[in-house]
Amino acid sequence: MSGPNDSYDPKEVAALSDDALSGAVDAGAAAFAAAADLDALAEAHTAHLGARSPIALARRELGALPPQARADAGRRVNEALAALTAAYDERHVALERDRDERVLIEETVDVTLPWDRAPAGGRHPLTLIQERVADVFIAMGWEVAEGPEVEAAWFNFDALNIPPAHPARETQDTLWLDPPEAGVLLRTQTSPVQIRALLERGAPCYIAVPGRVYRQEALDATHSAVFHQLEGLAVDEGLTMGDLRGTLDALARAMFGPEARTRLRPDHYPFTEPSADVDLECWVCHGTSTEPGAEPCRTCRSEGWVEWGGSGMVHPVVLASAGIDPQRYTGFAFGMGLERTLMSRHDMSDIRDLVEGDVRVTAAMGREA
Numbered sequence: 001m002s003g004p005n006d007s008y009d010p011k012e013v014a015a016l017s018d019d020a021l022s023g024a025v026d027a028g029a030a031a032f033a034a035a036a037d038l039d040a041l042a043e044a045h046t047a048h049l050g051a052r053s054p055i056a057l058a059r060r061e062l063g064a065l066p067p068q069a070r071a072d073a074g075r076r077v078n079e080a081l082a083a084l085t086a087a088y089d090e091r092h093v094a095l096e097r098d099r100d101e102r103v104l105i106e107e108t109v110d111v112t113l114p115w116d117r118a119p120a121g122g123r124h125p126l127t128l129i130q131e132r133v134a135d136v137f138i139a140m141g142w143e144v145a146e147g148p149e150v151e152a153a154w155f156n157f158d159a160l161n162i163p164p165a166h167p168a169r170e171t172q173d174t175l176w177l178d179p180p181e182a183g184v185l186l187r188t189q190t191s192p193v194q195i196r197a198l199l200e201r202g203a204p205c206y207i208a209v210p211g212r213v214y215r216q217e218a219l220d221a222t223h224s225a226v227f228h229q230l231e232g233l234a235v236d237e238g239l240t241m242g243d244l245r246g247t248l249d250a251l252a253r254a255m256f257g258p259e260a261r262t263r264l265r266p267d268h269y270p271f272t273e274p275s276a277d278v279d280l281e282c283w284v285c286h287g288t289s290t291e292p293g294a295e296p297c298r299t300c301r302s303e304g305w306v307e308w309g310g311s312g313m314v315h316p317v318v319l320a321s322a323g324i325d326p327q328r329y330t331g332f333a334f335g336m337g338l339e340r341t342l343m344s345r346h347d348m349s350d351i352r353d354l355v356e357g358d359v360r361v362t363a364a365m366g367r368e369a
Contacts, residue, residue, distance in 0.1 A: 206235075
């Protein structure tokens with residue numbers, strides 16, 4: 001390094017020569033331009049603008065120059081430093097812009113997606129159909145009643161005119177609780193609530209009873225050992241079979257629309273007289289499977305109709321069992337399968353889809369049953 005009092009041409013100091021300064025600027029600008037990211041640019045900044053860079057070393061030489069040469073050399077060093085700083089700043093801005101654009105693409109957040117991973121889900125369609133049916137009868141001025149699922153044999157059978165020798169009491173239909181001789185069972189129908197309601201309310205009485213029932217039945221497309229029924233009971237003065245048919249028609253239209261087709265077939269039930277089965281037109285084949293050469297239908301077994309439930313005028317013995325005078329009052333009752341009601345509304349062909357726990361069923365049907 002030169003001494004402060006030497007008299008010499010500053011161009012002889014190699015670090016302060018025009019070529020050295022121009023070379024430092026060119027080398028630094030090239031390094032900045034070649035930096036692929038901000039980390040590489042920071043390394044280039046240290047090499048060309050840091051404390052041990054050629055420009056920094058040249059600035060140190062200024063203190064050793066005589067006064068007459070220091071101003072010119074300082075101007076040239078400052079110009080070189082300004083040029084390098086401008087090149088660095090330009091490249092830094094460009095790399096920050098590229099980084100921000102890349103982050104917007106790579107780390108974008110779709111705000112239209114659900115905010116959590118838990119699906120919304122839905123209530124079970126059987127729950128919703130029970131509420132819908134209840135709404136229909138409440139609008140007609142009826143009450144909704146409930147009863148125990150573990151029932152006494154007297155309510156389930158005896159009070160409904162089903163004597164001890166009746167086939168429905170045998171184990172192939174009824175699920176008795178141990179010991180069987182105790183006379184306690186899982187109710188086979190919602191009809192016991194008829195007796196409980198009449199004993200509690202007396203007559204007149206208009207009730208709808210949605211609920212779960214149990215029978216020993218083989219599982220197939222239209223049968224299950226555990227299923228749901230809708231029980232209806234009306235007891236008043238002057239009720240006839242015409243009132244029953246009008247109520248059933250109103251229920252069918254409310255459940256399936258104005259085009260719903262039903263039919264009554266004579267049948268026998270111990271607790272009604274006369275009695276009739278209520279059938280729905282098959283919701284899968286719409287009766288076409290009965291035509292010659294048609295594709296068979298497993299839902300209706302190619303009969304064109306599916307049994308919906310039973311109905312009839314309340315037997316006088318049943319009224320008397322509940323303390324109602326059968327000479328003054330008459331009544332009608334009906335029981336419908338809610339699973340079949342739901343299947344008909346949604347064109348389902350297999351009852352097992354409702355009980356196998358497939359969440360796609362509730363996702364598709366759990367908002368409107």
